[in-house]
Amino acid sequence: MARIAQEMRVSPEVMARYEPVIGLEVHAQLKTQTKAFCGCSTRFGDAPNKNTCPVCLGLPGALPVLNRKAVELAVRASLALQARIHERSRFARKNYFYPDLPKGYQISMYELPLATGGALEIEIEGRAKKIGITRLHMEEDAAKNLHEGFLDSDKWSYIDFNRGGVPLVEIVSEPDIRTPSEAYQYLNTLKQVLEYTDVSDCNMEEGSLRCDANVSVRLHEAPKFGTKVEVKNLNSFRYLSHALEFEIERQIGVLESGGKVTQETRLWNVAGGRTESMRSKEFAHDYRYFPDPDLLPVSVPETLVAEVRREMPELPAAKRERFVEVYGIAQYDTGVLTAESALADYFEAVVRAGAGAKIASSWISVELLRRLKDAGKDIGECPVRPVALAGLLKKVDGGEITAASGKKVFEKMFETGKGAEEIIASEGLAQISDAGAIETIARRVVAKSPENVAKYKSGSDGVFKFFVGQVMKETRGQANPQIVNEILKRVLAEA
16 A cells, blocks of 8 residues: 555545445356257356357357356346346347457346345444445346457457356455455355355356446545546456555545545556556446347246245354354354365364364364465365364374374374374374373483572472473373373472
8 A cells, every 4th residue: 555655645534535436236157958949068167169159159149048047047147146136027139349249239237137135244444334235136248358468469369168157256345345355245145145146156267257346435424425437447356456546546646736636437556556547437328239020028027036045054153153153163263164165074074074163163274274275285185084174183183193293193194194093103103191101201301401490499490391392302292291291390399
């Protein structure tokens, strides 16, 4: 923020006089196997233009047929966002000319969307805030323009029509967001909801989740919103935050210099770290919307809504509450464990396999997630199955091995896929609980350090940790810590 403020020459005092007003338009690809209006595959990564047909290429005489699964997923998203689902909605043609739009129009919903109203609750700085949802509607995606990577990219652009016709939902928020951090949290919470309900995989790298921001600024307590600017090309959470920070300061700088903010569409320039003008802002009439004559109105009877509602999975907020109540886990830890549906399922599988909830929470949140991050894997690729981790944690919890040895075992389990028992046996890591053996080592350690014994006897309790460390070193970290403490206190008292 300081870097941008310096570039824009806007002081923090001036910034504080203004209030940003932000609304987000989020496009999420629905998790279907086929496109919105034809049977072509939605699979990502196939050869360019492999998944196409006369319908999604917009060839003359081809007629679209609505994908029922896409409607069911859109209804599921609407229910998760507490939106009011309309029994009757309708597709329209949004007319504009661009190379990635083979029909010369995009099939979308306009005056009769699938759902309106609703809200999404976010947590910001320890408090809850509700962000209103204006509407949720269905539409098809455009194709993908390829501007680089070819020998003649300086002269030509290429088009991959595989994405053309992929089913999307567009979720439009109310202008209730006031800071870039709130926008970040809103998008993150919405992503969680869409993933938990299996509506979308939300893979931003593959284009399954995209976001545009509408942002304006006004003086605090001003009755009207300022002039709105749309910012596009926000294909990561980081870019969203940076673009909003820059654009807010840019607009304040324009107003403070006596100028007027122009209503326009701007792009986020990743390399330059700034927004740049793309085109003047379009209005609805510019697209000449009219009902699509090739598609019947969409009917969503209450019976379908009830069927989808019955199959709704547990939402993130409800899961967090249940984890606190059932497992006695702290709020922060539940937030980590429920960040992804698959991670929450992994945790519950470990507990079902016999591990204690708190030790499972601790190990998954720290050891497992660190290993996954270092290996560049997600939880679905974890080489340590829940039952295997539960077996290790039961040994740690039961005192068969120390926590330090347990971490070494876990590292080997992650690397090799072997079970805890096999690794403990082969590495000789079983915990030493033989009091006689530990006492022999403790007496040897104490005898080697008469100067530290003297410090201990003179009241320097910190020296005790030195003796514990030496005993643990002698036993390669395998001695039972509780027994070590008890024996050392007795041996030092006798010294």
